[in-house]
Each structure stands twice: as structure tokens, then as C-alpha cells.
Amino acid sequence: MIRRSLLALAVAAGASLLALPAALADTLDDVQKAGVLRVAITLDYPPFGSVDASMNPQGYDVEFANLMAAALGVRAELVRVTAQSKIPTMATRKADLLLNIGRNEERAKVVDFTQPYAPYYIGVFGPVDQTATGVADLAGKKIAVTRGTLEDQLLTKMAPPEAAIQRYEDHSNTISSFLSGQSDLMSVGNIVAAAIMEKNPPRKPEQKFLLMNSPVCAAVTKGEQRLLERINAAIAEIKGNGRLGGMATRWLKQPLPANL
Secondary structure, eight states, X not given: OHHHHHHXXXXXXXXXXXXXXXXXXXXXXXXXXXXXXEEEEOSSBTTTBEEOTTOOEEXXXXXXXXXXXXXXXXXXXXXXXXXXTHHHHHHTTSOSEEEEEXXXXXXXXXXXXXXXXXXXXXEEEEOTTOOOSSGGGGTTOEEEEETTSHHHHHHHHHSOTTOEEEEESSHHHHHHHHHTTSSSEEEEEHHHHHHHHHTOOSSOXXXXXXXXXXXXXXXXXXXXXXHHXXXXXXXXXXXXXXXHHHHIIIIISSOOOTTO
């Protein structure tokens, strides 16, 4: 019986050693073997991501996803996510790269962030007839925000108890709530507000005050250092050759900041 037990242990140990190279394979290896980079992206957040009249993905993040995949010598496969499902998608490894995410300590427990690839700041926006110069002025007002976003976290922490924070499941409903007058104000990024203003809606989102400067980053699952380094190198290259600056002018309607 003892001999059989020892033999079984030896076989198990041998099997473990044989499996070791596979265990050491990481996401970059998997991506290159499959020929596909799975990119988690939101498509309800123009000008970063949306769909055209033919339901084809378009936007700054769509172009960026394809550039990152090309830098790895593979094709991009877009994995559509919501603001709430971004981090869970990476935690369960349903995507290799996550786009359009702001840094914070809680998220950093699950993902590692790349260098920024787009300018972004979060503010409170409202029509001309609404007055708000700081968070104290949110008392008694209805503020639309997308659930689980950095904007939601900031308002939850900073807004007075008398503020009515209206949380929506996606960006489209947040914007619709504001445009329809269901909300007095909304909290979004400056670029999103600019995209709304460009359509000249009857209810225009003018900036009231700034909540946070939060440049847009991409992210990989925690510990995927080789993939992180390759993505950072690809971002540095398209910054250096002007490709990213051209994207900013085309999609975001502003030049890329020199200190990004």
C-alpha cells in the first residue's frame, strides 16, 4: 500500500512538472497564440465608443483597440461591456485589455493600468438656468450619473446628503435623463459633454465645476506584466509618431496635451 502511495505521488509530481511550462504561459502568450486581442470596450459613450447607422463600432477607443492589436501582430476582438461590468470582465479574464478606465485604489487591486492614452476630466454639467459652483450647491438638485463610474464614486463621496443622485445603468440613459429634463444636472467627462454640445440639443450641458482630472488609461488583469509592457510601448509609439494626436483631433476635437 505504501509503495502504491509513493508511486502515485511520483506520477503526480511528474505530471506537475510536465504541466509547468503551460502554467507559466501568460496572457501575452495566449493572445499571440490565438491571433486575437480581446478588448473590453463600451459602445454607448461617444466619441470614445458608439455604433454608426449600420451598427458598426466607431470612435476613439475602437481605433485605439485596433492599433493595440496591430502592435501585437494580431486582430482586435471587441468585447462589449458596461461601466459596471468593466472590472468583473477583467477579473474573470473574459477580455485581455480594458479601455477607458480611470485610476483608483480599488480598481488597482484587480487590474494594472497603462500610461494614459486620452485626456479627460470629470465635471458637473447643466443648462444655463442651473447654478452650481461647487458640491455644496448640489443640495436639493437631481444629478444624473452612470452607476459604478468614477463620477458616481466621486459624487457619492463628495455630494451633500440633500443631493438626489440618480444612477443609471449606462451612459446613454444618463445623458437621456439630462436632455429630457428628468435631471437638473449630470456628471460626465468633458469630452462626452462636448460631443453632446456639438449636436446642439435644446438643453445644453454647460460646465458648472470640476470634480477631478482623470486621464483615460487602459488596463490589463493584475500581474500581466509582459502584456502591460507591450501595450505601454505601443502607446508610447503612437504618441511619438503623432498617430494618437491625430485621433484626438479627429474624435475628441482637441489636441493631445503635451504632458499626457
